[in-house]
Amino acid sequence: MKLKGNLMSGAKLAMSVLRLNKYIKPLERARESGDTDEERRIIAELSSAWINDVIEIFDMDLDIKGRENIPEGPCVFVANHQGYADVPAMLKALEGHATGFIAKEEFKPVPLLAPWIERVRGLFIPTQRGDTRESLRVINEGVEIINKGFSMAIYPEGKRSWGPVMDELKAGSFKLATKAKVPVVPITIDGTYRMFEEHERITKGQSAKITIHPPIETAGMSRAEQAELHTRVEEIIRSALPNNGYESETE
DSSP: OOOTTTHHHHHHHHHHHHGGGGGHHHHHHHHHHTOHHHHHHHHHHHHHHHHHHHHHHHTOEEEEEOGGGSOSSOOEEEEOOOSTTHHHHHHHHTTTSOEEEEEEGGGTTOTTHHHHHHHTTOEEEOOSTTOHHHHHHHHHHHHHHHHTTOEEEEOTTOSOOSSSOOOOOOGGGGHHHHHHTOOEEEEEEESGGGGTTTTTSOOTTOEEEEEEOOOBOOTTOOHHHHHHHHHHHHHHHHTTSGGGGSOOTTO
């Protein structure tokens, strides 16, 4: 990572997170009292405050389509994963909708950021192969959160693609929706890698497109339909990417 050009923007980003501290006590009170309606309201409000800070700091230009496809109730948002800017870009697209993220376990030690992932009902999932039991525990915890009325977002590629080429989606991630019997909402992210990954430094003034596709109901799905769900969603997400998210033959 190139530090030059990142330090000032990084400091501004840290300050944007610190400004959220005023929400900590109200959020804790709502959670402790079991007032999930109030908790969702606060999460939606603080998420909006943070993402608008981030968009201003990095001068992000987001073209968002399909907001009418966001269900009123809880659901699982499934997106491709191009870069670090995916989270603020998705939160802007889902503004007003309380959404927790399934984040990689590597983010758990990150100061400032990690506590907020947990405060907004996000979870950390292991990325080491073979840790099936822990991954299943996290998925089951996510189902419990969804059953309380919160939505979750997940990137089933498992890692950033660092560009427009999309990897295959992991089937296990979709248990989050099928176990909770809530809709899956495919989301295509196109261009966020230009904000950092393309040159390995924060690059302001970049644009990205976010396409929210129609939801797919999972309640009543047969096992065969569930087994094919990751392929179906992958095709939908790819449909809004240049070259369907595959490498160009000329590259």
